Amino acid sequence: MPITQLPLNKSASSDPWGDFVNVFRRGHLPLPQVWADVFGPLRKGAVDDFVIVGQIGQSLDGRIATESGHSKYINGPAGLVHLHRLRALVDAVIVGVGTAIADDPQLTVRQVSGPQPARVVIDPKRRLCAGARVFADDGVRRLLITAEGKGGRAPAGVEIIALPEVDGKIPPSAILLALAGCGMRRMLIEGGANTVSRFLAAGCLDRLHVMVAPIILGAGGPGLILPPLERADQASRMPVRVHKIDDDVLFDCDLSDQRVALGVAKKSM
Numbered sequence: 035m036p037i038t039q040l041p042l043n044k045s046a047s048s049d050p051w052g053d054f055v056n057v058f059r060r061g062h063l064p065l066p067q068v069w070a071d072v073f074g075p076l077r078k079g080a081v082d083d084f085v086i087v088g089q090i091g092q093s094l095d096g097r098i099a100t101e102s103g104h105s106k107y108i109n110g111p112a113g114l115v116h117l118h119r120l121r122a123l124v125d126a127v128i129v130g131v132g133t134a135i136a137d138d139p140q141l142t143v144r145q146v147s148g149p150q151p152a153r154v155v156i157d158p159k160r161r162l163c164a165g166a167r168v169f170a171d172d173g174v175r176r177l178l179i180t181a182e183g184k185g186g187r188a189p190a191g192v193e194i195i196a197l198p199e200v201d202g203k204i205p206p207s208a209i210l211l212a213l214a215g216c217g218m219r220r221m222l223i224e225g226g227a228n229t230v231s232r233f234l235a236a237g238c239l240d241r242l243h244v245m246v247a248p249i250i251l252g253a254g255g256p257g258l259i260l261p262p263l264e265r266a267d268q269a270s271r272m273p274v275r276v277h278k279i280d281d282d283v284l285f286d287c288d289l290s291d292q293r294v295a296l297g298v299a300k301k302s303m
Contacts (some may be wrong), residue, residue: 052147055122069119072277072286075241076123076220080290084214086238088223088230089120091245091282092257098227099255103136112280113245115145117224120243122148124222126177126213129168130229131157140167141224142174150174151222154213156229158204164189177216179209206236210296231259237294242287245279 050068057063058077065074079085091109092098099105107114121127122143129139134155141153152175153168160180162169169176169189176192181199188194195212197204213221223233233239244257263269273288 049147051119055148058123071275072284073119073123075286075288076120079240081240081293082295083219084210084296085124085220085240086210086223086233086293087120087124087221087241087243088233088239089117089243089245090225090227090230090257091117091247093247093249093251093254095250095252096257097251097254098257100251101253103255105137105255108249108251109245109247110281113247113282116243116245116279116282116284118143118145119148120222121151121224122146124151124220125218126152126154126220127222127224128154128156128209128213128229129224130226131155131159131161132228133224133226134162134166134168136226138167139224140170142172152177152216152218154179156204156209158184158199160184160186177213179204179212203232206233206238207294207296210238214296227255227257228259234258234289235260237289237292238296239289240293242285242289244285244287246283246285248281248283 050066054066054069057065058073061077065077076085076087090098091113093108098108121141127141129141133139134157141151143150154177155162155168156179158181169192171191178188178192178194180194180196181204182196184196197208197212210221223230223239234242270292272291275286277284277286
């Protein structure tokens with residue numbers, strides 16, 4: 035697992051990250067090497083025409099929050115910059131309603147240059163209030179994923195996508211296919227832990243970025259919540275790249291071998 039150190043700051047006279055975003059989105063030009071190792075795999079899908087990346091920040095002992103629920107900020111400033119860089123590269127950023135209520139995130143690109151992604155909230159029971167910041171009317175596309183048959187009006191300009199539930203939950207693959215129908219090709223599953231875990235368990239992630247901070251919380255919310263295994267040798271293993279980002283360490287996990295095809299699968303050459 036090679037460990038690389040990523041640059042953090044742009045110079046006063048230029049914006050290399052902004053240049054990277056422009057080249058990344060053009061699709062056919064070679065990427066500047068400075069960020070190519072960590073962000074290059076998000077450019078094109080290995081399974082189909084979509085790229086789905088999950089992101090989670092946690093402590094060394096695998097906690098995303100203290101026992102009281104406090105989580106700002108487990109990762110350092112560089113971890114936040116990395117998250118905003120991910121947002122700048124995707125078409126849509128997706129969170130579950132629990133995260134939207136608990137953190138009231140903006141889901142915007144503020145720390146770096148780049149276009150603002152569409153904001154998507156998975157809210158099957160329509161729990162999120164109209165004043166949530168993800169619904170802010172700032173010119174960015176906003177979408178609400180909810181269960182069929184749930185009433186209520188969405189805030190002005192927010193698109194509603196009603197999907198059938200299976201065993202009381204909306205399948206991650208159905209969510210991604212619906213968003214693909216809205217023109218989304220590259221998507222970030224940002225949180226919370228339950229939402230990222232559900233997409234992982236469903237085989238709906240191409241990559242998983244786990245940003246580990248050099249702290250130990252001892253107790254609190256776990257980063258990933260998956261079905262238990264009887265034996266350690268039953269655990270899935272995957273290719274991993276490791277990148278040092280200031281004090282944090284990013285584990286970039288390649289899940290393409292586990293990813294289910296959402297559209298027409300790519301043909302082998």
